[in-house]
Amino acid sequence: MINMERAEGRAERSPDREFLSIENLGVTFNTEDGVVRAIDGVSLSLERGKTLAVVGESGSGKSVTAQAIMGLVKSQGGHVTGEIWLDGQELNRLAADEVQALRGSEMAMIFQDPMSSLHPFYRVGDQIVEAILAHRKIGKTAARKETLEMLKHVGIPAAERRIDAYPHQLSGGMRQRVMIGMALINSPQLLIADEPTTALDVTVQAQILDLISTLKQEFGTTVILITHDLGIVADVADQVAVMYGGRLVEVGQTSVIYDQPEMPYTLGLLSSIPRMDRELPKRLDPIRGNPPSPINLPPGCVFQPRCNYSDRVRDGACLSVRPELLPTAPDHLVRCHLPAEERRQISEEVRRILAGAVR
Amino acid sequence: MTAATREILRVTDLKTHFPVRSRGLIPRVIGQVKAVDGISLSLNSSETLGLVGESGSGKTTAARSILRLIRPTAGSIELDGTQIANLSQAALRPIRRKAQMIFQDPYNALNPRHTVGGIISAPFRIQGVEPPGGVKAAVQELMERVGLNPEHYNRYPNEFSGGQRQRIGVARAIALRPMLIVCDEPVSALDVSIQAQIINLLKDLQEEFGIAYLFVAHDLAVVRQISHRVAVMYLGHIVETAPRATIYSAPLHPYTHSLLSAVPVPDPKIQLKRERIVLQGDVPSPIDPPSGCVFRTRCFQAQERCAAEVPQLIEVAPDHKVACHFPITVAEVTARARAAGKIEVPETEVPAPPVSGPHFVEPGPPHA
Incomplete structure (x- = not known):
């Protein structure tokens, strides 16, 4: 070695x-x-x-x-x-x-x-x-x-x-x-x-x-x-x-990110990847649009222009208010205006479609 | 596939060798890089062959040779019934409207000093085609078709993101309604979310116009998504070719097995449990390829016969061809990997047998 x-x-120098x-x-x-x-x-x-x-x-x-x-x-x-x-x-x-x-x-x-x-x-x-x-x-x-x-x-x-x-x-x-x-x-x-x-x-x-x-x-x-x-x-x-648009949008243990992702962007990433371990889908389900330019970021949620679910948030908060990165479960942080309940529901839906045909 | 499927491309025994010259005052040819060494393939309309x-x-050399961007050394290329392997550049020009190309790097494939309109209309200009309704209308229609805003006609490439630039490349390629498009790693430089958009776009265009794609890529997951048939190349040779479902579920060549097992699966539960074949080293130099089977230096079941005798590409099932002395099924590979944890290919090369007449080794069960 x-x-x-x-x-x-x-030596360990930082106990705190x-x-x-x-x-x-x-x-x-x-x-x-x-x-x-x-x-x-x-x-x-x-x-x-x-x-x-x-x-x-x-x-x-x-x-x-x-x-x-x-x-x-x-x-x-x-x-x-x-x-x-x-x-x-x-x-x-x-x-x-x-x-x-x-x-x-x-x-x-x-x-x-x-x-x-x-x-x-x-x-x-x-x-x-x-x-x-x-x-x-x-x-x-x-x-x-x-x-x-x-x-x-x-x-x-x-x-x-x-x-x-x-x-x-x-x-x-x-x-x-x-x-x-x-x-x-x-x-x-x-x-x-x-x-x-x-x-x-x-x-x-x-x-x-x-x-x-x-x-x-x-x-x-x-x-x-x-x-x-x-x-x-x-x-x-x-x-x-x-990360998206210069910010953390979801942080968690690896198993959590793959099994219970909640941020629509993470879900979008997971559904755009062509996968070998699953039945071939007729079409891939990409995230629409393009990543934002860091010079000209949208005023509200940075992901909003590409998000499929922002219309579910009341008062159009996604368009005007930057969401915070907040804990949704122990060791799992998400930056999204959607209520946690709804996020989990969406996540489950998407993953059910994705897993539709696990080999 | 539509009923009117017909053969667009037939390549037979294509070879592209590049001479290696010695240095010095009078360079001599001292060797050949056998980049493509005798490949054959065919392609129908509305069909995608993944390479x-x-x-x-x-x-890539194969793809470029097929479009005659590189002059092949030998072999035949029939495009829509015309033999193009030996045509002069002038004679090729009218043929070019039948076959187009999409490049890997959307940053280098577009001239930064030309507007998008100029780039997409270049094929019309070069071929002297006057589209009905005028060039501008045609270009704007193309832009709309590939998902670009037609009002951006006068913008320059640097004002577009990578994914949008690739869409410009696609619009240029379909401008003349070609019957064949060679796509050389068209999505590998793009972000994951954009890759999926471009793959979907290519599939839609194929359905609409019946285009045949020769889809060159290293990403097997992407190739699976778009191809009807797949050919696996190694060191200038096609080592296995089969319909998509067969390549991915019942491959027989050890190289195909190792490629498939190297593709990561985005799921920790599955990924940690997979039986993997770990190939050692890199592809050997095509200047001095191994004797016999070109893959034998990295093969997990190479034997003496593999060094002595070149395996032929043999049809083992309808439309499924393999060039291997000891083809191995998924079940056999899995059993072996399970027994050993994972299949590690030994670093040491299998020594070539002394040259003393032909070797006759009965193909038996592979040695574990």
Whole structure:
């Protein structure tokens, strides 16, 4: 095992807060078209060693949330409000170089496109060695030995040879394995994977997801998995947070999100996915319309223009009043004006139609 | 399918090889990338053939060769009875109105400096077609048909979202009422909720105009939703082809099994219980494909015979063809996966047998 002692040696520092606790996080960007509120009032918490999936479409703010945690938003001209507590430390208040020191050692990130996140001119082994030397005082030889061990660990065949390969000499799946190895080399407490399998084939996707779950258990890493695909998170995540238009719209345990979703958007997502395990429907039932532009969000519920049920809410509240994210059951938050009773009824209806023909 | 179904496309033994040249002053051809290596398929009107495979399987090259966007090395392509494999570009032009294409990336497939009206009317201009009622009316009708606001005729692509851009691509493709549309990963760049909209739109257009689709995609769940028949490609070869229901419920090729088992199911209860086949590694390089069966280096039941002898695509049931020495049923795969937790394909390659005359290995039950 690599660096197991290091990972275990860390002291618990925050008895009162969860390992990761995001409180009222907001990110705005000033653009030519005005202030873009990329995310608004995101609050989440995650226990050590658990996996949280953040699910949403393009423009939902899921990637910005990840970048804000990693401290990557400010350098892009974004303005971050709210608090991010990681293992008892508030990150938003830290200076840039302090966050830099944490990045890679305490928290690491894997990106969607492994080709553009590896440097094309350097051998992959050297890039991982650099990641080690940036955070720890050990010799080059030791670092290289550790790199080799890590490459073997993430399942790179003929690692002795591949350690000296350039990124373009590796396949997409292998590059993603290198990225995962590089992310984990300093035993970070938190791993953020931003669409780690979107650019990969299904067969390779299955390999990479397997690898992430195995390594997570081995290293005890806490994982945030960011994806647009509700399909891939079913067996990986403990908790799911659904985002839409820069806001959380539904948060709950994975089983709750799949078995008793209440937000019409989550229901819409579940019914738009073509599913292999069910009888073939004549037509898919997509959400109508397009995701909103973050520059021009509707004044009421952000999902209202695409929602099939907003006319059931009295006084047209969906058009004018932003709904709050409220608990509907223990550990289950929903942002919707519909009364809970009615939501559950709708959810049951939709799921009955969907399940109409379970194989 | 309507009663007036007829054959639109017949591809026979299509090969597209790309030469690999050595560096240096006088480049020599030192090898061939066999991107497509002898595929045959046919397509009727109002029918969708799904062409699936991983990246590197040659499915996009096959699709582009069939439309003659790439010149095939050998083989025959009959489009509506005309042999187009060897036609010159000039001779191809009138044929092009019969076959169109929808591309994967709706951001790159549209010229950002042209208005939507200009993009959708391009086929009319190029083919010299004057639609009844004028070009503008025709374009606006097309926009309406694919679910765009016809008043946005003068807008530029950057003013549209990804899903709307793909609708523009669809409108352009159907402008000349083609009999065949090749769709190359038409929904894989789109959000889930938008994917379903585009699939429904393509199905509606097929019903209305009787278009045949060659639907190239890697997402098996999407392909199942739209295809009548499915062909599975691996390293330039079609390894299995069958009607949709057969491919998804009774596949026989180990590669089809592994592809199907890799598709995630959005339900934790089911997903956690599934028996899975985990393929190791990636598709080998098509410059130097494995001997014998191309899939044998990643196959969970590869044996000596697989390295020695190329399996032929054999019809095992009406319209169901498989290229495998040891086809395996769903029940057998499930039993094996259950016994082992999941089927892991060994990393080590099955060594090729020494070349010493033909091998005769009786196909027996697969070794566990």
